[in-house]
Amino acid sequence: MTPEERLHAALSAMTSGTGPASDALVRVRDRAHRRRRAVRLRAAGGLVAASLLVAGGPVALRSSRGGRDLGPAAPPATPTAAPSPTPIPTPSGSPAASARPLAAAPDEFVAVTADKDLVLVSATTGRRTRTVARLDTMPAGLDLAPDGRTVYFDVFRPGVNYGDRLTPEQCPTVYSVDLATGARRTVARGYSPRLSPDGSRLAVATCPEPGVRIVGGRTYPYDRAGGSNTGSVASIAWTSDGRGIYVQHGGDDTNPMTRFDPVADRVSGGVSDSRDIVWVRTMFSYPAVPWRDGRLLDAESTSSQPGERYAVSAFRDDPGSEYGRDYEVLFRLPESSGTIDEPAITDLVVGPAGRILVQARSLYRWDGSGEPVRLGPPYALIGW
Protein backbone atom coordinates (compact mmCIF):
# COMPACT_ATOMS: atom_id res chain seq x y z
CA MET A 1 0.00 0.00 0.00
CA THR A 2 1.15 3.53 -0.67
CA PRO A 3 1.47 6.01 2.19
CA GLU A 4 -1.63 7.75 0.85
CA GLU A 5 -3.66 4.55 1.03
CA ARG A 6 -2.34 3.69 4.46
CA LEU A 7 -3.22 7.18 5.67
CA HIS A 8 -6.74 6.94 4.31
CA ALA A 9 -7.26 3.53 5.87
CA ALA A 10 -5.93 4.62 9.24
CA LEU A 11 -8.01 7.79 9.41
CA SER A 12 -11.10 5.94 8.24
CA ALA A 13 -10.62 3.38 10.98
CA MET A 14 -9.94 6.12 13.52
CA THR A 15 -13.14 7.98 12.72
CA SER A 16 -15.40 5.07 11.81
CA GLY A 17 -17.15 5.10 15.16
CA THR A 18 -17.64 8.83 15.10
CA GLY A 19 -21.18 10.11 14.90
CA PRO A 20 -23.24 12.97 16.19
CA ALA A 21 -24.49 12.90 19.72
CA SER A 22 -28.24 12.50 19.99
CA ASP A 23 -28.64 16.12 21.04
CA ALA A 24 -26.12 17.51 18.56
CA LEU A 25 -28.66 19.51 16.57
CA VAL A 26 -30.09 20.98 19.75
CA ARG A 27 -26.60 21.97 20.81
CA VAL A 28 -25.89 23.55 17.46
CA ARG A 29 -29.08 25.57 17.67
CA ASP A 30 -28.31 26.55 21.22
CA ARG A 31 -24.83 27.65 20.28
CA ALA A 32 -26.14 29.64 17.35
CA HIS A 33 -28.69 31.20 19.63
CA ARG A 34 -26.03 32.11 22.16
CA ARG A 35 -24.06 33.84 19.46
CA ARG A 36 -27.03 36.00 18.82
CA ARG A 37 -28.23 36.22 22.34
CA ALA A 38 -29.05 39.45 24.04
CA VAL A 39 -26.60 41.39 26.02
CA ARG A 40 -29.10 41.63 28.78
CA LEU A 41 -27.38 43.82 31.24
CA ARG A 42 -29.63 45.49 33.66
CA ALA A 43 -29.85 49.22 33.61
CA ALA A 44 -29.43 49.10 37.35
CA GLY A 45 -25.87 48.04 36.76
CA GLY A 46 -25.08 51.65 36.05
CA LEU A 47 -24.87 52.21 39.75
CA VAL A 48 -22.14 49.68 40.16
CA ALA A 49 -19.02 51.52 41.07
CA ALA A 50 -20.85 54.07 43.14
CA SER A 51 -22.37 51.45 45.36
CA LEU A 52 -19.17 49.45 45.43
CA LEU A 53 -17.31 52.43 46.74
CA VAL A 54 -19.92 53.47 49.29
CA ALA A 55 -19.74 50.32 51.40
CA GLY A 56 -16.62 49.85 53.50
CA GLY A 57 -14.16 47.00 53.58
CA PRO A 58 -13.39 44.31 51.05
CA VAL A 59 -16.41 42.60 49.63
CA ALA A 60 -16.38 39.24 47.92
CA LEU A 61 -18.56 39.26 44.87
CA ARG A 62 -19.19 35.60 44.55
CA SER A 63 -21.52 33.29 42.82
CA SER A 64 -24.49 32.07 44.77
CA ARG A 65 -23.37 28.60 43.81
CA GLY A 66 -22.67 26.74 47.00
CA GLY A 67 -24.37 29.33 49.15
CA ARG A 68 -21.34 31.51 49.61
CA ASP A 69 -21.15 35.09 50.62
CA LEU A 70 -23.12 37.27 48.30
CA GLY A 71 -21.63 40.55 49.39
CA PRO A 72 -23.45 43.52 50.74
CA ALA A 73 -27.17 43.89 50.98
CA ALA A 74 -28.65 45.67 48.01
CA PRO A 75 -28.65 49.39 48.56
CA PRO A 76 -31.73 51.53 47.93
CA ALA A 77 -32.86 51.56 44.36
CA THR A 78 -32.64 55.31 44.20
CA PRO A 79 -29.50 56.56 42.59
CA THR A 80 -26.74 57.30 45.02
CA ALA A 81 -24.41 60.16 44.52
CA ALA A 82 -20.93 59.04 43.67
CA PRO A 83 -18.58 59.44 46.62
CA SER A 84 -15.47 61.49 46.56
CA PRO A 85 -13.12 59.64 44.32
CA THR A 86 -10.05 58.02 45.67
CA PRO A 87 -7.27 60.19 44.38
CA ILE A 88 -4.49 58.48 42.51
CA PRO A 89 -1.17 59.42 44.04
CA THR A 90 0.92 61.55 41.77
CA PRO A 91 4.59 62.38 42.05
CA SER A 92 5.13 65.43 44.18
CA GLY A 93 8.01 67.39 45.51
CA SER A 94 10.17 67.02 42.46
CA PRO A 95 11.27 70.23 40.81
CA ALA A 96 9.79 69.17 37.51
CA ALA A 97 6.40 68.53 39.02
CA SER A 98 6.02 72.17 39.88
CA ALA A 99 7.24 73.29 36.49
CA ARG A 100 4.91 73.75 33.56
CA PRO A 101 3.53 70.26 33.06
CA LEU A 102 4.23 68.49 29.83
CA ALA A 103 1.19 66.50 28.84
CA ALA A 104 -0.06 64.63 25.84
CA ALA A 105 -2.15 66.80 23.57
CA PRO A 106 -5.77 65.70 23.18
CA ASP A 107 -4.89 64.50 19.72
CA GLU A 108 -2.07 62.30 20.94
CA PHE A 109 -2.26 58.74 22.10
CA VAL A 110 0.29 56.64 23.88
CA ALA A 111 1.80 53.54 22.36
CA VAL A 112 4.50 50.97 22.93
CA THR A 113 6.65 50.00 19.99
CA ALA A 114 7.97 46.53 19.27
CA ASP A 115 11.27 47.79 20.67
CA LYS A 116 9.52 48.56 23.96
CA ASP A 117 9.73 52.31 23.53
CA LEU A 118 6.90 54.14 25.23
CA VAL A 119 5.96 56.85 22.76
CA LEU A 120 3.34 59.50 22.07
CA VAL A 121 1.79 59.42 18.62
CA SER A 122 -0.34 61.93 16.77
CA ALA A 123 -3.76 60.52 16.05
CA THR A 124 -3.97 62.91 13.10
CA THR A 125 -0.80 62.07 11.26
CA GLY A 126 0.22 58.78 12.84
CA ARG A 127 3.69 60.17 13.45
CA ARG A 128 5.53 59.72 16.71
CA THR A 129 5.81 62.99 18.53
CA ARG A 130 7.86 61.99 21.52
CA THR A 131 9.57 59.03 23.14
CA VAL A 132 8.61 58.98 26.78
CA ALA A 133 10.59 56.05 28.12
CA ARG A 134 12.17 52.76 27.23
CA LEU A 135 10.57 49.85 29.03
CA ASP A 136 12.34 46.72 30.19
CA THR A 137 9.61 44.32 29.17
CA MET A 138 6.54 44.49 27.01
CA PRO A 139 3.47 45.49 29.02
CA ALA A 140 0.15 43.73 28.63
CA GLY A 141 -1.93 46.71 29.70
CA LEU A 142 -1.55 50.43 29.11
CA ASP A 143 -3.63 53.50 29.83
CA LEU A 144 -3.19 57.24 29.47
CA ALA A 145 -4.70 59.60 32.02
CA PRO A 146 -7.45 61.86 30.63
CA ASP A 147 -5.35 64.92 31.48
CA GLY A 148 -2.57 63.47 29.37
CA ARG A 149 0.03 63.74 32.11
CA THR A 150 0.52 60.16 33.29
CA VAL A 151 0.79 56.79 31.64
CA TYR A 152 0.04 53.58 33.52
CA PHE A 153 1.29 50.20 32.43
CA ASP A 154 2.03 46.76 33.85
CA VAL A 155 5.19 44.70 33.85
CA PHE A 156 5.14 40.93 33.79
CA ARG A 157 8.14 38.89 34.81
CA PRO A 158 9.83 37.12 31.90
CA GLY A 159 8.19 33.81 31.16
CA VAL A 160 4.95 34.73 32.86
CA ASN A 161 2.03 34.69 30.48
CA TYR A 162 -0.78 37.15 30.37
CA GLY A 163 -3.97 35.24 30.95
CA ASP A 164 -2.47 32.50 33.10
CA ARG A 165 -3.53 31.88 36.63
CA LEU A 166 -0.71 33.62 38.46
CA THR A 167 1.10 32.63 41.62
CA PRO A 168 1.89 35.29 44.23
CA GLU A 169 5.47 35.40 42.99
CA GLN A 170 4.33 35.91 39.42
CA CYS A 171 1.97 38.76 40.17
CA PRO A 172 2.97 41.70 37.94
CA THR A 173 3.43 45.29 38.98
CA VAL A 174 1.67 48.39 37.71
CA TYR A 175 3.86 51.44 37.17
CA SER A 176 3.20 55.00 36.18
CA VAL A 177 5.36 57.33 34.13
CA ASP A 178 5.01 61.05 34.51
CA LEU A 179 5.17 62.61 31.07
CA ALA A 180 6.62 65.84 32.46
CA THR A 181 9.52 64.29 34.29
CA GLY A 182 9.82 60.81 32.92
CA ALA A 183 9.78 59.59 36.52
CA ARG A 184 8.57 56.07 36.98
CA ARG A 185 6.91 54.93 40.16
CA THR A 186 5.29 51.79 41.45
CA VAL A 187 1.54 52.09 41.74
CA ALA A 188 0.17 48.67 42.63
CA ARG A 189 0.51 44.94 42.32
CA GLY A 190 -1.64 43.62 39.53
CA TYR A 191 -2.07 44.18 35.82
CA SER A 192 -4.30 45.67 33.12
CA PRO A 193 -4.52 49.16 34.64
CA ARG A 194 -7.61 51.09 33.61
CA LEU A 195 -8.47 54.63 34.64
CA SER A 196 -12.01 55.76 35.23
CA PRO A 197 -13.28 58.22 32.61
CA ASP A 198 -12.52 61.20 34.86
CA GLY A 199 -9.10 59.78 35.69
CA SER A 200 -9.73 59.82 39.43
CA ARG A 201 -9.67 56.10 40.04
CA LEU A 202 -7.47 53.33 38.76
CA ALA A 203 -8.70 49.75 38.50
CA VAL A 204 -6.27 46.87 38.17
CA ALA A 205 -6.70 43.15 37.78
CA THR A 206 -5.65 41.37 40.95
CA CYS A 207 -3.57 38.29 41.52
CA PRO A 208 -3.07 35.60 42.58
CA GLU A 209 -6.77 35.66 43.38
CA PRO A 210 -8.62 36.93 40.30
CA GLY A 211 -10.64 40.07 40.71
CA VAL A 212 -10.52 43.81 40.36
CA ARG A 213 -9.05 46.33 42.77
CA ILE A 214 -9.51 50.05 42.94
CA VAL A 215 -6.06 51.40 43.78
CA GLY A 216 -6.25 52.99 47.20
CA GLY A 217 -9.67 51.44 47.64
CA ARG A 218 -11.27 48.08 47.71
CA THR A 219 -10.82 44.71 46.10
CA TYR A 220 -13.60 42.82 44.38
CA PRO A 221 -12.72 39.17 43.91
CA TYR A 222 -14.84 36.80 41.95
CA ASP A 223 -15.27 33.09 41.57
CA ARG A 224 -14.41 30.80 38.76
CA ALA A 225 -18.04 30.26 37.92
CA GLY A 226 -18.82 30.28 34.28
CA GLY A 227 -17.54 27.17 32.64
CA SER A 228 -14.04 26.67 31.41
CA ASN A 229 -12.60 30.09 32.07
CA THR A 230 -9.60 30.10 34.32
CA GLY A 231 -10.83 32.99 36.36
CA SER A 232 -8.02 35.22 35.20
CA VAL A 233 -8.88 38.66 33.92
CA ALA A 234 -8.33 39.41 30.25
CA SER A 235 -9.38 43.04 30.24
CA ILE A 236 -11.05 45.72 32.33
CA ALA A 237 -13.17 48.62 31.16
CA TRP A 238 -15.07 51.27 33.04
CA THR A 239 -18.57 52.14 31.98
CA SER A 240 -18.86 55.49 30.23
CA ASP A 241 -20.28 57.11 33.36
CA GLY A 242 -17.49 55.71 35.51
CA ARG A 243 -19.91 53.93 37.81
CA GLY A 244 -19.45 50.37 36.68
CA ILE A 245 -16.69 48.06 35.61
CA TYR A 246 -16.75 45.47 32.88
CA VAL A 247 -14.42 42.55 33.18
CA GLN A 248 -13.61 40.07 30.48
CA HIS A 249 -12.22 36.76 31.54
CA GLY A 250 -9.34 34.95 29.97
CA GLY A 251 -8.85 31.31 29.32
CA ASP A 252 -12.08 30.76 27.45
CA ASP A 253 -12.70 31.03 23.76
CA THR A 254 -15.84 32.99 24.31
CA ASN A 255 -14.28 35.60 26.58
CA PRO A 256 -17.29 35.81 28.86
CA MET A 257 -17.84 39.29 30.17
CA THR A 258 -18.87 40.25 33.66
CA ARG A 259 -20.34 43.52 34.73
CA PHE A 260 -19.99 44.09 38.43
CA ASP A 261 -23.48 44.70 39.53
CA PRO A 262 -24.25 44.29 43.22
CA VAL A 263 -27.35 46.43 42.93
CA ALA A 264 -29.34 44.09 40.74
CA ASP A 265 -30.57 41.13 42.72
CA ARG A 266 -31.15 38.87 39.79
CA VAL A 267 -29.26 37.94 36.73
CA SER A 268 -30.05 39.25 33.34
CA GLY A 269 -27.05 37.70 31.70
CA GLY A 270 -26.29 34.21 30.51
CA VAL A 271 -25.53 32.25 33.67
CA SER A 272 -28.57 32.08 35.84
CA ASP A 273 -27.13 31.17 39.18
CA SER A 274 -25.13 34.26 39.93
CA ARG A 275 -26.92 36.91 41.89
CA ASP A 276 -24.47 39.65 42.26
CA ILE A 277 -22.38 39.63 39.15
CA VAL A 278 -23.78 39.57 35.69
CA TRP A 279 -22.34 36.89 33.50
CA VAL A 280 -22.79 37.41 29.84
CA ARG A 281 -21.53 34.39 28.02
CA THR A 282 -21.78 35.86 24.61
CA MET A 283 -19.36 35.23 21.84
CA PHE A 284 -17.69 38.54 22.30
CA SER A 285 -14.53 38.94 20.48
CA TYR A 286 -11.75 40.80 22.17
CA PRO A 287 -12.07 43.50 23.30
CA ALA A 288 -15.52 44.84 24.16
CA VAL A 289 -15.34 48.37 25.43
CA PRO A 290 -17.84 51.08 26.34
CA TRP A 291 -18.28 53.66 23.65
CA ARG A 292 -21.00 56.29 23.76
CA ASP A 293 -24.78 56.68 23.84
CA GLY A 294 -25.02 53.63 26.07
CA ARG A 295 -23.35 51.38 23.57
CA LEU A 296 -20.46 48.96 23.72
CA LEU A 297 -17.98 48.14 21.01
CA ASP A 298 -17.16 44.69 19.79
CA ALA A 299 -14.16 44.09 17.57
CA GLU A 300 -13.60 40.93 15.60
CA SER A 301 -10.36 39.38 16.64
CA THR A 302 -10.78 36.08 14.92
CA SER A 303 -12.11 34.64 11.76
CA SER A 304 -12.88 31.24 10.42
CA GLN A 305 -12.56 32.37 6.85
CA PRO A 306 -9.51 33.73 5.08
CA GLY A 307 -9.83 37.11 3.49
CA GLU A 308 -12.57 38.46 5.72
CA ARG A 309 -12.72 42.19 6.35
CA TYR A 310 -12.93 42.69 10.05
CA ALA A 311 -15.70 44.71 11.57
CA VAL A 312 -16.10 46.94 14.56
CA SER A 313 -19.67 46.82 15.80
CA ALA A 314 -21.68 48.64 18.43
CA PHE A 315 -24.46 47.14 20.46
CA ARG A 316 -26.76 48.57 23.05
CA ASP A 317 -26.07 48.07 26.70
CA ASP A 318 -29.78 47.73 27.45
CA PRO A 319 -31.94 45.04 28.97
CA GLY A 320 -33.54 43.10 26.17
CA SER A 321 -31.09 44.07 23.50
CA GLU A 322 -30.10 41.10 21.47
CA TYR A 323 -26.67 40.37 20.18
CA GLY A 324 -27.04 39.51 16.53
CA ARG A 325 -30.13 41.64 16.10
CA ASP A 326 -29.56 44.85 17.97
CA TYR A 327 -26.09 45.62 16.80
CA GLU A 328 -24.76 47.59 13.93
CA VAL A 329 -21.51 47.33 12.09
CA LEU A 330 -19.90 50.75 12.42
CA PHE A 331 -17.18 50.11 9.91
CA ARG A 332 -15.03 47.44 8.40
CA LEU A 333 -11.32 47.65 7.99
CA PRO A 334 -10.33 48.12 4.36
CA GLU A 335 -7.98 45.17 4.60
CA SER A 336 -8.30 41.58 5.65
CA SER A 337 -5.75 39.45 7.39
CA GLY A 338 -5.41 37.60 4.11
CA THR A 339 -4.98 34.29 5.82
CA ILE A 340 -6.38 32.59 8.82
CA ASP A 341 -2.99 32.60 10.50
CA GLU A 342 -2.70 36.32 10.95
CA PRO A 343 -4.29 38.21 13.80
CA ALA A 344 -7.39 40.20 13.03
CA ILE A 345 -8.11 43.15 15.31
CA THR A 346 -5.74 42.99 18.22
CA ASP A 347 -6.59 46.19 20.02
CA LEU A 348 -9.22 48.88 20.10
CA VAL A 349 -9.32 52.06 22.17
CA VAL A 350 -11.73 54.95 22.38
CA GLY A 351 -10.36 58.47 22.43
CA PRO A 352 -11.77 61.97 22.77
CA ALA A 353 -15.18 62.58 21.18
CA GLY A 354 -15.72 58.87 20.78
CA ARG A 355 -13.09 58.49 18.11
CA ILE A 356 -11.76 54.98 17.80
CA LEU A 357 -8.33 53.53 17.17
CA VAL A 358 -8.17 50.01 15.81
CA GLN A 359 -5.12 47.84 15.39
CA ALA A 360 -4.97 45.06 12.88
CA ARG A 361 -2.24 44.69 10.26
CA SER A 362 -2.23 48.48 10.32
CA LEU A 363 -3.36 51.12 12.78
CA TYR A 364 -6.58 52.90 11.88
CA ARG A 365 -8.57 55.83 13.26
CA TRP A 366 -12.31 56.12 12.82
CA ASP A 367 -13.91 59.51 13.46
CA GLY A 368 -17.54 58.49 13.70
CA SER A 369 -18.48 58.15 10.06
CA GLY A 370 -17.11 57.06 6.75
CA GLU A 371 -14.14 54.84 6.24
CA PRO A 372 -11.38 54.47 8.82
CA VAL A 373 -8.16 56.36 8.18
CA ARG A 374 -4.95 54.39 8.07
CA LEU A 375 -2.35 55.91 10.38
CA GLY A 376 0.49 53.49 9.78
CA PRO A 377 1.89 50.22 11.05
CA PRO A 378 0.47 48.87 14.29
CA TYR A 379 2.10 49.22 17.69
CA ALA A 380 2.48 46.55 20.29
CA LEU A 381 0.04 48.31 22.58
CA ILE A 382 -1.97 51.52 22.54
CA GLY A 383 -3.91 53.69 24.95
CA TRP A 384 -5.79 56.94 24.40
Place this chain on the structure above:
Amino acid sequence: MELPRDDEALSDADGALTALFHAHYTGLLRLATALHGDAAAAEDAVQDAFARLYCRWHGLRDPDKALAYLRSSVANSARSRFRRLRVARRHTPPHVPHAASAEESALLRDEHVVVVRALRSLPARQQEVLVLRYFGGMSETAIAAALGVSAGSVKKHASRGIAALGRELGAQ
Protein backbone atom coordinates in the same frame (compact mmCIF):
# COMPACT_ATOMS: atom_id res chain seq x y z
CA MET B 1 -24.21 50.40 8.19
CA GLU B 2 -25.53 46.87 8.08
CA LEU B 3 -29.09 46.39 9.09
CA PRO B 4 -30.10 43.66 11.49
CA ARG B 5 -31.38 40.56 9.77
CA ASP B 6 -35.11 40.06 9.67
CA ASP B 7 -37.26 37.19 10.83
CA GLU B 8 -37.65 35.77 7.35
CA ALA B 9 -33.91 35.52 6.91
CA LEU B 10 -33.56 33.84 10.28
CA SER B 11 -36.24 31.34 9.41
CA ASP B 12 -34.41 30.55 6.17
CA ALA B 13 -31.23 30.08 8.12
CA ASP B 14 -32.88 27.68 10.52
CA GLY B 15 -34.25 25.51 7.76
CA ALA B 16 -30.98 25.51 5.88
CA LEU B 17 -29.05 24.75 9.03
CA THR B 18 -31.20 21.71 9.74
CA ALA B 19 -30.84 20.40 6.20
CA LEU B 20 -27.10 20.89 6.24
CA PHE B 21 -26.85 19.22 9.60
CA HIS B 22 -28.57 16.05 8.46
CA ALA B 23 -26.61 15.91 5.22
CA HIS B 24 -23.12 16.78 6.36
CA TYR B 25 -22.70 16.82 10.12
CA THR B 26 -21.31 13.30 10.44
CA GLY B 27 -18.88 13.76 7.56
CA LEU B 28 -17.65 17.03 8.97
CA LEU B 29 -17.33 15.51 12.40
CA ARG B 30 -15.13 12.74 11.02
CA LEU B 31 -13.04 15.26 9.15
CA ALA B 32 -12.65 17.32 12.31
CA THR B 33 -11.74 14.24 14.31
CA ALA B 34 -9.06 13.38 11.80
CA LEU B 35 -7.75 16.93 11.97
CA HIS B 36 -7.92 17.42 15.72
CA GLY B 37 -7.29 13.88 16.87
CA ASP B 38 -9.64 14.68 19.71
CA ALA B 39 -13.33 13.83 19.64
CA ALA B 40 -14.41 16.59 22.03
CA ALA B 41 -12.48 19.27 20.19
CA ALA B 42 -13.85 17.98 16.90
CA GLU B 43 -17.44 18.13 18.10
CA ASP B 44 -16.82 21.63 19.39
CA ALA B 45 -15.30 22.74 16.11
CA VAL B 46 -18.14 21.40 13.99
CA GLN B 47 -20.85 22.84 16.19
CA ASP B 48 -19.08 26.18 16.16
CA ALA B 49 -18.85 26.07 12.38
CA PHE B 50 -22.60 25.52 12.10
CA ALA B 51 -23.32 28.27 14.61
CA ARG B 52 -21.11 30.71 12.74
CA LEU B 53 -22.80 29.85 9.48
CA TYR B 54 -26.21 30.33 11.01
CA CYS B 55 -25.31 33.78 12.27
CA ARG B 56 -23.87 34.79 8.91
CA TRP B 57 -26.46 33.14 6.75
CA HIS B 58 -27.89 36.46 5.62
CA GLY B 59 -24.49 37.53 4.36
CA LEU B 60 -23.79 34.36 2.44
CA ARG B 61 -23.88 35.33 -1.21
CA ASP B 62 -24.21 31.81 -2.52
CA PRO B 63 -26.02 29.31 -0.28
CA ASP B 64 -24.56 26.53 -2.38
CA LYS B 65 -21.22 27.41 -0.87
CA ALA B 66 -22.43 26.70 2.64
CA LEU B 67 -20.69 23.33 2.71
CA ALA B 68 -17.45 24.92 1.56
CA TYR B 69 -17.84 27.45 4.34
CA LEU B 70 -18.35 24.70 6.89
CA ARG B 71 -15.36 22.73 5.65
CA SER B 72 -13.23 25.82 5.73
CA SER B 73 -14.33 26.63 9.25
CA VAL B 74 -13.59 23.12 10.43
CA ALA B 75 -10.25 23.02 8.64
CA ASN B 76 -9.20 26.25 10.26
CA SER B 77 -10.73 25.60 13.62
CA ALA B 78 -7.70 24.13 15.32
CA ARG B 79 -5.42 27.03 14.59
CA SER B 80 -8.23 29.52 14.97
CA ARG B 81 -8.90 28.24 18.45
CA PHE B 82 -5.34 28.72 19.53
CA ARG B 83 -5.05 32.04 17.76
CA ARG B 84 -8.14 33.37 19.49
CA LEU B 85 -6.54 32.75 22.84
CA ARG B 86 -3.26 34.15 21.63
CA VAL B 87 -4.81 37.38 20.53
CA ALA B 88 -6.77 37.73 23.72
CA ARG B 89 -3.79 37.08 25.89
CA ARG B 90 -1.08 38.35 23.60
CA HIS B 91 0.95 35.29 24.11
CA THR B 92 1.15 31.93 22.47
CA PRO B 93 -0.19 29.18 24.66
CA PRO B 94 1.89 26.03 24.52
CA HIS B 95 0.59 23.54 22.04
CA VAL B 96 0.00 20.19 23.64
CA PRO B 97 0.04 17.45 21.04
CA HIS B 98 -2.84 15.06 21.40
CA ALA B 99 -1.88 11.73 22.86
CA ALA B 100 -4.35 9.01 22.10
CA SER B 101 -5.82 7.35 25.15
CA ALA B 102 -5.35 3.67 25.79
CA GLU B 103 -8.99 3.08 24.96
CA GLU B 104 -8.69 4.90 21.66
CA SER B 105 -5.54 3.05 20.79
CA ALA B 106 -7.10 -0.27 21.61
CA LEU B 107 -9.80 0.32 19.04
CA LEU B 108 -7.28 0.79 16.29
CA ARG B 109 -5.13 -1.83 14.74
CA ASP B 110 -1.43 -1.47 15.38
CA GLU B 111 -0.92 -0.52 11.76
CA HIS B 112 -3.37 2.35 12.05
CA VAL B 113 -1.85 3.54 15.29
CA VAL B 114 1.54 3.69 13.62
CA VAL B 115 0.18 5.70 10.71
CA VAL B 116 -1.70 8.16 12.90
CA ARG B 117 1.35 8.67 15.10
CA ALA B 118 3.45 9.29 12.04
CA LEU B 119 0.91 11.82 10.81
CA ARG B 120 0.92 13.67 14.13
CA SER B 121 4.70 13.96 13.98
CA LEU B 122 4.45 16.18 10.88
CA PRO B 123 4.21 19.98 10.94
CA ALA B 124 0.66 21.22 11.50
CA ARG B 125 0.18 22.56 7.99
CA GLN B 126 1.32 19.31 6.41
CA GLN B 127 -1.06 17.38 8.66
CA GLU B 128 -3.95 19.57 7.61
CA VAL B 129 -3.24 19.28 3.93
CA LEU B 130 -2.78 15.51 4.07
CA VAL B 131 -5.99 14.99 6.03
CA LEU B 132 -8.03 17.24 3.76
CA ARG B 133 -6.51 15.74 0.62
CA TYR B 134 -6.37 12.04 1.36
CA PHE B 135 -9.13 11.66 3.91
CA GLY B 136 -11.45 14.55 3.11
CA GLY B 137 -11.04 13.99 -0.61
CA MET B 138 -10.78 17.70 -1.29
CA SER B 139 -9.05 19.05 -4.36
CA GLU B 140 -5.91 21.17 -4.08
CA THR B 141 -7.93 24.19 -5.15
CA ALA B 142 -10.56 23.59 -2.51
CA ILE B 143 -7.92 23.08 0.17
CA ALA B 144 -6.18 26.27 -0.89
CA ALA B 145 -9.45 28.19 -0.60
CA ALA B 146 -10.25 26.65 2.75
CA LEU B 147 -6.87 27.35 4.29
CA GLY B 148 -6.33 30.70 2.65
CA VAL B 149 -3.12 29.71 0.93
CA SER B 150 -2.13 29.29 -2.69
CA ALA B 151 -2.68 26.08 -4.62
CA GLY B 152 1.07 25.89 -5.04
CA SER B 153 1.52 25.97 -1.33
CA VAL B 154 -0.98 23.14 -0.93
CA LYS B 155 0.89 21.12 -3.52
CA LYS B 156 4.17 21.74 -1.73
CA HIS B 157 2.81 20.76 1.69
CA ALA B 158 1.13 17.68 0.27
CA SER B 159 4.28 16.59 -1.50
CA ARG B 160 6.56 17.17 1.45
CA GLY B 161 4.04 15.75 3.87
CA ILE B 162 3.50 12.49 2.06
CA ALA B 163 7.25 12.08 1.57
CA ALA B 164 7.86 12.66 5.27
CA LEU B 165 5.05 10.29 6.16
CA GLY B 166 6.54 7.64 3.91
CA ARG B 167 9.94 8.09 5.52
CA GLU B 168 8.44 7.94 8.98
CA LEU B 169 6.50 4.78 8.20
CA GLY B 170 9.49 3.21 6.53
CA ALA B 171 11.61 3.84 9.57
CA GLN B 172 9.18 2.04 11.87
